Amino acid sequence: MSSQDTSSQNIPVIEQITAPQLLGVVWNWMLYGVLVVQFYVYSYNFLRDSRHIKLLVYSIFFLETVQTVLSGADLYYWFAAGFGNQDQLDISFASSFDLQILGSVVSLCVQLFFVYRIRVLGRLSEKRSRWLCVMICLLSVTGALGAIAAGIISVWANQIILGPLLVALDTTWIATNTLSDLLITSAMLYHLRRVWTKDGNLSNHALVSIVRLTIETNLVTTSVSIVSLVMIAVYPLQVYYMCPTYVLGKLYSNTLLASLNNRISIHDTYGTRGNVFDCQVVSVPSSTCSEATKDTIILETEKPQEDLMKQPVAETEIKERVKYVV
Structure with missing residues (x-):
């Protein structure tokens, strides 16, 4: 009877560990399927894009493919090779590399791309935004360095449960990501308002479509970042943060490709003049x-x-x- 009571008490503890890991990896795979479709659409329609844009897209797709494979290896290690072994659920295996290191690199690349767009919009609205771009770059780089440091420490410790140092580093990463996304969204809105007020012609209607999609997708990544930040702050000794964080990298990469592929709909809408x-x-x-x-x-x-x-x-x-x- 006592053994049954002990096992029933252990069930919630196991669920608290397994559910975030399982759901995070499954949703990560779902978004990778969306990313594959987005990548195919981009590769088929934009063969004449500049080399640095194509290099960015292909590099991010490669990193996301590696991240998806490694997350599958994590899932196999935790729930197949380690089935029934609760101690094995606490081992990070490859999750520190694919979750924190690769995820931070992808988010940094996408945010720097949108910083470049803000710079171009600043030219259009005749309002320079150099210092804002510098601020966003500093925040993004700081967050990426914090995540990479947290990933290295986690690989060395080989543990999923966060200690005080890892909590601080991961909190820095997600907090700076959230702030960067908010600044990007605010800058897009500001420059769009200036351009639209100055000259509300057809080209600006196309600009509205580009900036609106950027704002909407950045709000999605910002929301998921806030959820991850809350989970780390409220439950620092649990792995709840892994579920939204696994999704975050794929959201950034899909945001980039959706923004680039949006040019197809702009071409169809403003076909003869835009x-x-x-x-x-x-x-x-x-x-x-x-x-x-x-x-x-x-x-x-x-x-x-x-x-x-x-x-x-x-x-x-x-x-x-x-x-x-x-």
């Missing part, structure tokens, strides 16, 4: 726009094409004729 072209982002003579320095942008002329062909356009006036956003 097409997707390849041109250099900065205002330079068109003859210097080489294939190696091209970015995919939304381009719209402010006059009908017939008029532009009749009137010679000075190279210094290209900026006045073109609205662009990466």
Whole structure:
């Protein structure tokens, strides 16, 4: 009778350990399926993207593939090879590498990409945002370094349960991610308002679509980051934080690809006047726009094409004729 009471008391403890790990990995796999579809759409439609954009996309997809494989190895180690062994559930195995190190690298890359977009929007709205971009970069890098340090310590300790130092490092990572996402969203809203107030033409309608998707997806990642932060703060000695944190990296990568693939719908909506072209982002003579320095942008002329062909356009006036956003 006493053995039955002991086993019944251990069931909730096992559930507290196994449920976050199992649900986190399963949801991670589901989002990887979405990412594969997004990656296929991007690879099929944007072969002429600039090299650094394609390098970013392919690198993130590779890292996410490695992370998905390692999370599957974690699941096998905990629930197959370690079935019935509660002590094995406390061992981190590969989770410290795929959860904290790879997750932080992916989130850092995506946030730096949106910092670049904020910089381009600052040019459009004629409001420089250099210091805001620097602040977001510092926050993102600080959080990534904290997560990498936490992952290294966790690999060395080979334990999932967080100690005081790991709690501080993981809290720093998730808190800076949350703050960075909020700053990115606020900057997008600010620059969108300035551009829209200045000139509410068709090109800005395309800009609205880009910025709105960025804001919506950043709000999703911000919400999940807040959930992870609350779980670490309220339950520092439990593994509840693993469930939303496993999902967080895939949300960042899907956010990046969804933002890039959104150009397809913009092209369909503004087909004749707001097409997707390849041109250099900065205002330079068109003859210097080489294939190696091209970015995919939304381009719209402010006059009908017939008029532009009749009137010679000075190279210094290209900026006045073109609205662009990466």
